[in-house]
Amino acid sequence: MPKSRTFVSPDTPVRWRVFHQLWPYLLEFRGRVAAALLCLVAAKLASIGLPYVLKYTVDSLNGESVTQAAVAAPIALIVAYGVLRLLNVILGEIRDTLFGRVTERAMRRLGLQVFEHLHQLDLDFHLNRQTGGLSRDIERGTSGISFLMRFMIFNIAPTLLEIGIVVGLLLTQYGISFASIILLSVITYVLFSMKATDWRTRYVHAVNQADSSTNSRAVDSLLNFETVKYFNNEKYEAKRYDKDLASWETARRKNRLSLFALNGGQAFIIAFAMTAMMANAAMGVAKGDMTIGDFVLINAFTMQIFMPLNFLGFVYREIRGSLANIDNLFTLLDEVPTVEDKPKARELVVKNSHIRFENVDFAYHPDRQILKNISFEIASGQKVAVVGASGAGKSTLVKLLFRFYNPTAGRITIDGQNISDVSQASLRQTIGIVPQDTVLFNDTLQENIRYGRPEATDEEVDEVIRLAHLAHFINSLPEGPKTQVGERGLKLSGGEKQRVAIARALLKNPPILVFDEATSSLDSHSERAILQAIKTIAVNHTSLVIAHRLSTVIDADKIIVMENGEVVEQGTHFQLLRNNGRYAHLWHTQQQSKNINALENREERKIDGI
Structure with missing residues (x-):
């Protein structure tokens, strides 16, 4: 069975060329791309504004005496919080809607181009490839475009932007200790996630390989349904298929355990960062250097930064996998058929069909x-x-x-x-x-x-x-x-x-x-x-x-x-x-065989008649 093409080893370089190759497909809707990016930035600014609204709301409610007139300020802040929260969601939905059309069209264009190109390749290419494995390459590649756009553009990039802004705000407003804790925690989290993900890639590869092998085995067997029946090999085919399924089951179990190790390590880093930030903020409140609102703001910022990073291991692995899968599609497009039309090949004109x-x-x-x-x-x-x-x-x-x-x-x-x-x-x-x-x-x-x-x-x-x-x-x-x-x-x-x-x-x-x-x-x-x-x-x-x-x-x-x-x-x-x-020898041989068959048929009919 051919090996799955989705494996990305830790030593495999990230295929950044994919972005360059995808760019022409994305430029078909330049206006949509620009509008989607504007919505992305606006949504992120609204998200960063939420902790500040919470801070001022808490501080306004934490006064020694809250008069009726003083209540108006926190109410206005609460309304502002609701508006910002709504804007954050709405802008995100608009962004996804705008860019969804771009992604879907890129998937369609690239999928069609690969499909047409495969029909242009020579017979040898198709004779040496299993259709099931090839169809999975196309499926994973086009799906990889959607995943790459959704997570790389709208998850990783905005999160990095937000981290940079938040670290800058913490450094200028609350001192180097808060900025250092957040920055060091994020760096530790990212490095651990990347290393742990690279370590468990072997298990992900084993799952993908078992999945492709199982799928190819099933497709190959079903395409040769008649042959299986002719030789009464249903049990043999089932045994081979179950063997592949057993490998898939083992690979899935090891993959699940390695995921537990990744998630456990990430949870520890997040818990440590949250505890250190809250302890630092609590000491600031106890000393009178910070308000309760500041404490809430620090807590909100910390959670806000780590929430999108919670799936970093998964996203990192899948983005690398998506880059590899998309690169596989472009590799298919790079396949050169051995039989090609000459430049400006003329049309065949048939008059006599000689x-x-x-x-x-x-x-x-x-x-x-x-x-x-x-x-x-x-x-x-x-x-x-x-x-x-x-x-x-x-x-x-x-x-x-x-x-x-x-x-x-x-x-x-x-x-x-x-x-x-x-x-x-x-x-x-x-x-x-x-x-x-x-x-x-x-x-x-x-x-x-x-x-x-x-x-x-x-x-x-x-x-x-x-x-x-x-x-x-x-x-x-x-x-x-x-x-x-x-x-x-x-x-x-x-x-x-x-x-x-x-x-x-x-x-x-x-x-x-x-x-x-x-x-x-x-x-x-x-x-x-x-x-x-x-x-x-x-x-x-x-x-x-x-x-x-x-x-x-x-x-x-x-x-x-x-x-x-x-x-x-x-x-x-x-x-x-x-x-x-x-020719005469072949003719006499076939005629003799034909006469023998006819004689045998007549004898069989006589026996049946008796």
């Missing part, structure tokens, strides 16, 4: 050559089949044609245009495919078919349903085309999914069609139906057919025979049979 593979070599890894000097062409309107044993490199041709990879040597052209020189979007717009394994979205049949051309009308979708021989099947369903197919199309059979793929290709209506072993997993009845549908839609199209069953391509204009990544024969079905080469 395809040529010219001396094409390809290797996924330098030490493993897949294709070796492949050369053939598909003339306009032709149906060309590529056959050969498994591992011969047939499906790799399709990936190269779609430009999921670039050839390591040679070139592929369409109407004389090198596909490496044109935009990938225009290239893929001209090619439709019926893949070996049709993966469907967890949506309705109608919307899965419409995916071939999202702007298509219902009438156009209905027409391709008829042409793909899906109408009878869909009409037999209680909800018709609105039937949900289930995640990855698990509710449909192989033949039904292949018909959906054919309908998609029909709806897209590209000049070039690719059939990548479209009938390899179907029974004979479904195969005949699919072949008839393929024959229908291949008319007036240039077609490349990847096939394992030779009987499905005997009508091809040309058959390319591949072995070990090389073209060993080319010709029509009858030409290749007359050559008595590799």
Whole structure:
């Protein structure tokens, strides 16, 4: 299982570059940002004014004689206290409302940019990444923006501002002892919180790692639901999942105990600071240097400073985690696809759909050559089949044609245009495919078919349903085309999914069609139906057919025979049979196997009849 990307070790530098990278996203609403910051400062000034109002209120009520006229002053102060308290809350709410729009838009913009970028990355990137872990990276990164803005901008920064102002006020009005106690206590508190948080990071990391591992395990198992069922491995999967859950449980327990140590230490520092400040103020009152109001003010300031710091350990850790998570998103954006459009790549212009593979070599890894000097062409309107044993490199041709990879040597052209020189979007717009394994979205049949051309009308979708021989099947369903197919199309059979793929290709209506072993997993009845549908839609199209069953391509204009990544024969079905080469050997082998299977089926029917 891949490790979680949320771990931030104590030695990991704080990624301040994130603020620079986020800044363009925040500047979309400059006015809102400025207004929110003004509300922040105003709310903090109102908060600092509250202890002074309390002081003067207490002092006015603490006189030797409180006449009716003298009562007016404390009443006015009490009203002022209420107004300041209200302002503090209201300004905070206005600030959050103003900046909330900024944060949400930044999350939206960055999330969309990462999503679009991931679709631009090459196939290798996605084959080597687990979808569950990748989705958690995106989720944590976008959530990290919200947390960072909420706590860094509206918690830590204002608290530091308030501490500076309060220390200055205490120093000028009450002497160095009060300012020193507050300053030293805050510094001790912050240093302890940071050190203790760094110490317990290992436990937080263990929890996150166990969480990601458990999530990835569950997603991987559920995505392979059919395979689990085929091999009757439900208990095995549950055992592996429970093992991950056990690691998660242990990590959570250790994390909880380390949190207890952090909170206990923080509570001790706060208690010591409060006691020292109150004792100092009490001595000042006893000596007559301070009033009861001053005592109240000192108490209020001390509590006011330490209250937002109470969660400093949590906030510090989460801010570092958020910075790391956001940085992970930008790291994803820094991923450079191996297949990119050239600067100012032109659009592919297709007139005849003439395809040529010219001396094409390809290797996924330098030490493993897949294709070796492949050369053939598909003339306009032709149906060309590529056959050969498994591992011969047939499906790799399709990936190269779609430009999921670039050839390591040679070139592929369409109407004389090198596909490496044109935009990938225009290239893929001209090619439709019926893949070996049709993966469907967890949506309705109608919307899965419409995916071939999202702007298509219902009438156009209905027409391709008829042409793909899906109408009878869909009409037999209680909800018709609105039937949900289930995640990855698990509710449909192989033949039904292949018909959906054919309908998609029909709806897209590209000049070039690719059939990548479209009938390899179907029974004979479904195969005949699919072949008839393929024959229908291949008319007036240039077609490349990847096939394992030779009987499905005997009508091809040309058959390319591949072995070990090389073209060993080319010709029509009858030409290749007359050559008595590799194709003839494959044909006779498959026919013999087909005859044996037919004989076995007849014997089984006889036994059943007895």
